[in-house]
Amino acid sequence: TCKGCNVCVDVCPDGALRTIRQSDEVVESLRRSWAFWEALPETDDRYIKIASMEEGIGVLSSLLLKKANYQSLVGGDGACMGCGEKTVLHLVTSTVHGLVLPKVQERVARIDALIQGLGDKARGLLASDVELDQLETDDSEAVRLPLDRAKQDEVERIVTMIKELRHLRWLYTEGPSGHGRAALGFTNSTGCSSVWASTYPYNPYPFPWVNHLFQDAPSVALGIFEGHMRKMADSFVTVRRAELELTGDYDPARHEAEFADFDWHQFNDDEFALCPPIIAVGGDGAMMDIGFQNLSRLMAAGKPLRVVVLDTQVYSNTGGQACTSGYTGQVSDMAMFGRGQHGKTETRKELSLIALAHRNVYVVQSTQATASHLIGGVLRGLRSKRPAVFLLHSPCPPEHGIADDASARSSRMAVESRAFPVLEFDPDGGPALADCLSLDGNPALEDPWPSYSLSYLDDEGKEQSMELPLTTADWAAAEGRFKKHFRPAKDGDELVLFHEYVAMSAEEREGCKPFIYHVDREQRLSRVEVSVELVQLAEDRLRFWDQLREMAGLQVSSGARGDIEAELEQDFEQRIAALRQEYEGKLAELRDTLPKVVAHRMAEGLLSTGDGSQTVDEVLRKALGTKGLEPINLVGLNGEATFGAPAAAATGAAPAAAPTPAEGAATEPEAATATAVEEAAPETDDDDDFAVEAHIDSARCTSCNECTNLNNKMFAYNDQKQAYVKDPSAGTFQQLVKAAEACPVGIIHPGTPL
Ligand code: SF4
Ligand code: SF4
Ligand code: SF4
Structure with a gap:
């Protein structure tokens, strides 16, 4: 079912994949390989390098190596080539499977043990009153055993419990579908994700899902959740009752009264983790515009429902109309570029901030280019007993005007240029906002923009490079939806680099024009003038970035800074005196x-x-x-x-x-x-001897981008495209540790804390 989008070729760091022309022989060979792969056993756990699934620690993308996880979304869909929606949904469904399926296996093992234990108990009870020399036998091969009434009742009760456990086991392992219990369920708003998934009989969602009106997915999910949790509660009661019976603590009068009121609020952590999540899925219109009220209702309800918002910043399914999640200057239907208007005039609606304002919602904003961040955020969000909203950047090649293989590149640039910063908000993180909000996963946390190295050939054909900030304009220049905001710069104009222009006052900008560098296919360098609308967009993006930094405790507002400075000065003067x-x-x-x-x-x-x-x-x-x-x-x-x-x-x-x-x-x-002199001096030397600098065994690096994605100032590639620690002080020690955890070959050594 390969569509030939070439995304896999683009993202493979080792160049192990290449495109070839399709022929009958090639297709036949691929089918044979696929059948062989399907016949292979499940991937061994030792290849899944995840230290803690619940905490999201380790090489999280390795969970896709498990077939059961990878096949949580299958081919046959009708999505466009390179659709970003499908990639992020695949990451979410794989993560859910990776978390839930092992729990189901544990539960089935527990049920088996209970069946065995209760069977042994019942057999023991049956024989407990027997006097062997008084056994009554007859010709029918039956043996009549004496058993008092109370024990008979107990045996009957145990037999009923065993039947219920066997039925539960069947539901987990086979069920009506023959595939066992599903790991999750979707309620899907009408939109691209419901349309490309409706390609009967090649339905790419191998789990229960329902499609409803454009705006209703959150409301339908709320209703399904209640019924679903009732069923889960019943199944947990079956197990709890059996456990009490086995230990001899079961008191029908007392426990059945408790079980009558048992609902999801009383689930313990293991039971909660066993519940397949109900996920409402929708695009920008469904979740941010017409269906926003339904989403807000779900968030306010406080129930542990999950929401995936496929953020394409445009109404992709209906032909690309403007949406409130679109960016200033973005050109789309109903926000055209003409004499009177240059694309969208409003600023982008930030759903992450709105979700955060509900104050009881786990919020993850992420992208396919930051897969570890996305998977880790989803894992932690799934553990939360609150609503969780996963807002996922979804490049849409036809509406964004990008190449079919550009989804991952586009998402990466959106993160780096601050067009789409990643974030994670855990309302249980602590009493202060900064305790709850994390911006880890964004490069160069301290700077307006991270820098990158632009390589080009000079007039003499020699390779040159220069370090430049990766600005909002650099990201926009790679997307057709902003194309009209760029034009070749004129030689006589007073040109100022875009980031410098954005930092100038209105007076300083007088007579100047912003530009960015552009390198063509022949690696020739040129200057491209950028429109005033994209300057406004950059200002908006930097403002949003600053607001996030302030909320995450990484930046102090100018007002608060003044107060703190005055307070510190006063304290300082008093101490000096x-x-x-x-x-x-x-x-x-x-x-x-x-x-x-x-x-x-x-x-x-x-x-x-x-x-x-x-x-x-x-x-x-x-x-x-x-x-x-x-x-x-x-x-x-x-x-x-x-x-x-x-x-x-x-x-x-x-x-x-x-x-x-x-x-x-x-x-x-x-x-x-x-x-005294001699002995005093070496003490500091001794300390230095024990300090270990952060380093990478670069020769074993597989160029997977995990560390460079985390912080490309701290980690960089050498000439052999193998990573090394470029500047350990360009980030936090926590980032060094995270990179070490995420490195698939375990070659990053964080060293001694700085
Ligand atoms: S990513 Fe695209 S090119 Fe690669 S296998 Fe999938 S559909 Fe085919
Ligand atoms: S229009 Fe965009 S979002 Fe819709 S299927 Fe195509 S690529 Fe995906
Ligand atoms: S050092 Fe590890 S994480 Fe970094 S690129 Fe190499 S293999 Fe990947």
Whole structure:
């Protein structure tokens, strides 16, 4: 069912895939290979490098290596070549399967154990009253066993429980479909994802799904959820009842009264994780415009429903009309480019912020280009007992004006240019907004835009490169929907690089024109003028980025910064004044006492040596080493070394490291001062010896992009396209650790925390 979009070829870092012309022989060969692959056993767990599925730690994309996960979405659909919707949906369904299927296997094993245990118990009860010498037999091969009434009732109850468990086991493993219980269910709003999935008999969703009116998917999901959770509650009661029976704790009167009110609110974590999620799926119109009220209702309801929003920024299914999620300047139906108007005039509606404003919703905004972020966010969102909204960037080749193989590239540039920052909001993350919102996964968190290296050939044909920020205009220039906002720059114009122009005031911009560099297929460099609408779009994107950074605690607002600065200044002045006062008081005390003390010590030194041939310094050293003398510890008087360690102080060794005579180094005074200096210095060297720098065993790098996607300032490729740590200080230690966790070949060493 390959459509020849070439996305797989584009994203494969090793160039292992290539396109060939289709022929009958090729198709036959592919079919044979496919049949062989299907006949192979399931992928062994040792190839799935995920340390914690629940926490989303490890090489998360490796879960797609399991056939059962990969085939959570199959071919035969009618989506356009390279449709971004299908890729992100596939990642979501694979993640759900990866999380739920192992839980089902565990549950089936538990049910088997209960059936076995209850059977043994019933058999034991049956024989419990037997006196072997009084066994009654007859000619029909039957044996009559005596059993009191209470035990008969118990055996009957156990038999009923075993029947219920067997039925439950059948539902999990076979069920009416013969494939066992589904891992999830969709309610699908009418839109591309319902249309391309309706290609009977090649339905790509191998799980229950329902398509309803454009705006209704969240409301239908709410209704299905209630019925679904009722059934799940019944199945958990069956298991709980059997467990109580097996341990001998089952009290029908008490427990059946509790089970009558048992619903999903009382599920424990294991039971909750076993519930196949009900996911409402829809595009921009269904979730952000006409169906927005239904989505808001779902979010406000607080029930653990899941929502996937396929964010194509346009009404793709109906021919590309403008949508509130579209970008300023974006050209589409009903937002045309003409004399009076240059594309969409409004700013983009940020559904992530609206979902966040409901304050009880797990929100993940992500893309196919940041697959680890997407899968990790979905895994954590599925664990939440609150609603979870997954807002996923979905490149639409025909409406975005990009090539069929460009989905992943387009998503990557949308993240890097801040057109579509990724984020994760966990309402249970802590009391402050910043505790809940994470912007991890975006490159160069501290900067307006990350930088990239633009390679080109100069006039003499020599390869050159320059570092430039990847701006909103650079992203837009790669998409046909913004094409009318660019034109070749004129030589005589006052041209200013786009990012510099965006940073200028209105007065400074006077007479200037913004431009970006463009490299053509022959790698020749040219300058392209950018429209004023895209400057407005960039301003909007940077404002959104700043707002996110502020909410995530990475940036302080200018108002708050002023207040904090004033507060700190006041505190600083008070501390300085107190220190000055203390210093002057101690100085005065020192002035008063020091001459007397020094004179006293010199006298003692002279008396103890007595030959008059020594210098004052030598006398002082001997005096300091004299047994029984009280040491003079002047540390703290003026912040310098003790009087007892002149050499150490003079050489700049750490004051605290220099031993005073009282610390036991004083029996050999000359040696003591010298040793103090020598011993004090290596301490910091020792610390340095233990520090390990972050590094990568580059020779084993498979160029998978995981680390460079995480932070391309911290990680970069060398000439052999193998990763190395370019600048460990260009990100956080947490990012180093995350990259190490995500590296499929485990060659990133985060080193000692910086
Ligand atoms: S990504 Fe595109 S080219 Fe590659 S196998 Fe799938 S449909 Fe075919
Ligand atoms: S129009 Fe766009 S969103 Fe719809 S199927 Fe085609 S590529 Fe996918
Ligand atoms: S170092 Fe690891 S994560 Fe980074 S590109 Fe190489 S293989 Fe991928």
